[in-house]
Amino acid sequence: MILALVVLTALAFDFTNGFHDTANAMATSIATKALRPKTAVALSGVLNLVGAFLSVEVALTVTNAVVKIQDKSGLPKAELLADGGSGLLLIILAGLVGGIVWNLLTWLVGLPSSSSHALFGGLVGATIAGLGWGGVNWNGDGSKLDGVVGKVLLPAVLSPVIAAVVAAVGTWIIFKITSGIAARFTDKGFRWGQIGSASLVSLAHGTNDAQKTMGVITLALIASGHWSDTENIPLWVKVSAALAIALGTYLGGWRIIRTLGKGLTDISPPQGTAAQSGAAAVILASSHLGFALSTTHVATGSVLGSGLGRPGATVRWAVAGRMIAAWMITLPAAGLVGAVMWWVGDMVGGVAGALVVFTLLVIASVAMYLRSRSGRVDSSNVNDDWDAAAETPVAPIPATATN
Amino acid sequence: MHNLGFALDGAWQVLLAGLVLGAGLPIIFALGIRSLAWGAGEASVTGSGVTAPGPRRPIGTVIGYLLFAVVILGVVLGITFIVAGGFGYKLDFSNVFPTLIEK
Numbered sequence: 321m322i323l324a325l326v327v328l329t330a331l332a333f334d335f336t337n338g339f340h341d342t343a344n345a346m347a348t349s350i351a352t353k354a355l356r357p358k359t360a361v362a363l364s365g366v367l368n369l370v371g372a373f374l375s376v377e378v379a380l381t382v383t384n385a386v387v388k389i390q391d392k393s394g395l396p397k398a399e400l401l402a403d404g405g406s407g408l409l410l411i412i413l414a415g416l417v418g419g420i421v422w423n424l425l426t427w428l429v430g431l432p433s434s435s436s437h438a439l440f441g442g443l444v445g446a447t448i449a450g451l452g453w454g455g456v457n458w459n460g461d462g463s464k465l466d467g468v469v470g471k472v473l474l475p476a477v478l479s480p481v482i483a484a485v486v487a488a489v490g491t492w493i494i495f496k497i498t499s500g501i502a503a504r505f506t507d508k509g510f511r512w513g514q515i516g517s518a519s520l521v522s523l524a525h526g527t528n529d530a531q532k533t534m535g536v537i538t539l540a541l542i543a544s545g546h547w548s549d550t551e552n553i554p555l556w557v558k559v560s561a562a563l564a565i566a567l568g569t570y571l572g573g574w575r576i577i578r579t580l581g582k583g584l585t586d587i588s589p590p591q592g593t594a595a596q597s598g599a600a601a602v603i604l605a606s607s608h609l610g611f612a613l614s615t616t617h618v619a620t621g622s623v624l625g626s627g628l629g630r631p632g633a634t635v636r637w638a639v640a641g642r643m644i645a646a647w648m649i650t651l652p653a654a655g656l657v658g659a660v661m662w663w664v665g666d667m668v669g670g671v672a673g674a675l676v677v678f679t680l681l682v683i684a685s686v687a688m689y690l691r692s693r694s695g696r697v698d699s700s701n702v703n704d705d706w707d708a709a710a711e712t713p714v715a716p717i718p719a720t721a722t723n
Numbered sequence: 724m725h726n727l728g729f730a731l732d733g734a735w736q737v738l739l740a741g742l743v744l745g746a747g748l749p750i751i752f753a754l755g756i757r758s759l760a761w762g763a764g765e766a767s768v769t770g771s772g773v774t775a776p777g778p779r780r781p782i783g784t785v786i787g788y789l790l791f792a793v794v795i796l797g798v799v800l801g802i803t804f805i806v807a808g809g810f811g812y813k814l815d816f817s818n819v820f821p822t823l824i825e826k
Contacts, residue, residue, distance in 0.1 A: 486742055486745040505763075509756040520798065523802065604801055606737045608804070609736055622745075
């Protein structure tokens, strides 16, 4: 019963991960009209689906980066299984709820924040509540880049800067090279450049992010004794996680797409090409080097960089500042929700506790969905002028950690 | 703070790879577009005014498409890289030509 709730919640997280991150790949193509909004999200959804199936590598140890609930092979720690695994399941459940609530809240205010940081934040919070401070892997063991500091905090600071530099250099040189050429060559050429590079980002996203959910679900299955193979992931887990992230991507987080595509800076096709190629290269290079980073931070950094690199373009620093503020509170805010959820679940206890946590999640989600109905952003108005729109009810609510 | 050292160590490698692939490929792409326009004998705006439309220059068109081919090759390598990683292979550049080897 608890297991079913955990699996359902994990898939729900995967879904929010998808629609939260559509913007990373497609915001620039939508803003420059290289692709129609619906076509863009459909393309991204399909590529996420394909990408998720390409990730054959087992990501069972995904939680090891931040918390100590598994050993090196991916098996749950024995002392956590004493009560049939329900203690561990509650930590996972509470952590996932923390991640989902934060994802929905940042979507509501239209801010691109990292889904993986939300997940990690939720898990850290739930682990502190359940196992105490010692249950968290704060700083690794000194042998490699690890822990909350090494896997979450440092990459979060460095990756947007790297992406911004790459995109700024690319944009600046591209504008130098193509200045003065007839628009019919640049428009058509860079349209394809954008579609190609954005597709690459979508594919990489599916490969990286769907894996995390697969890992979490498999961990829950092992904890409750329904799976024992640490080398493989059950096929139905893979299929359902891939479908959830693709469906979420197709639904599209229009509010975030709007912020990233129109809010940060006004993007032209050459900038879009430079931004997405930069993002794709940085994501691929860093996953190769084991430098864990968030697609969101990279995409945002590269859009910002393309605004800096284009002669005469303006960057709306107020929007950028709000994003950075949201990034900084992602970990503690999702952690707080995760911790509170664990306490609630633990207080009620057992299956009833898990049910209460799940119900709270549903209530919070429905509330935020209803709130989003006023001042809706969808495929029809995603490209409206940013400054004019600031007077309508879409005006962002301050990103505070309420829930 | 051993983590800071590891992070900075990884960061400059990512920056380097990002600049070569993430800025390099779009730059080649832009050169391709420029070459294509030149090959078509298109008028262009320069510092000293507008140049008159010239004759068609097939060599420009050919170079343009060659440059696009380089970019596509780069993208194909990128996709191979993602796919290979998932199936337990990795791209190896040690003998210049990229080859797939088992991890």
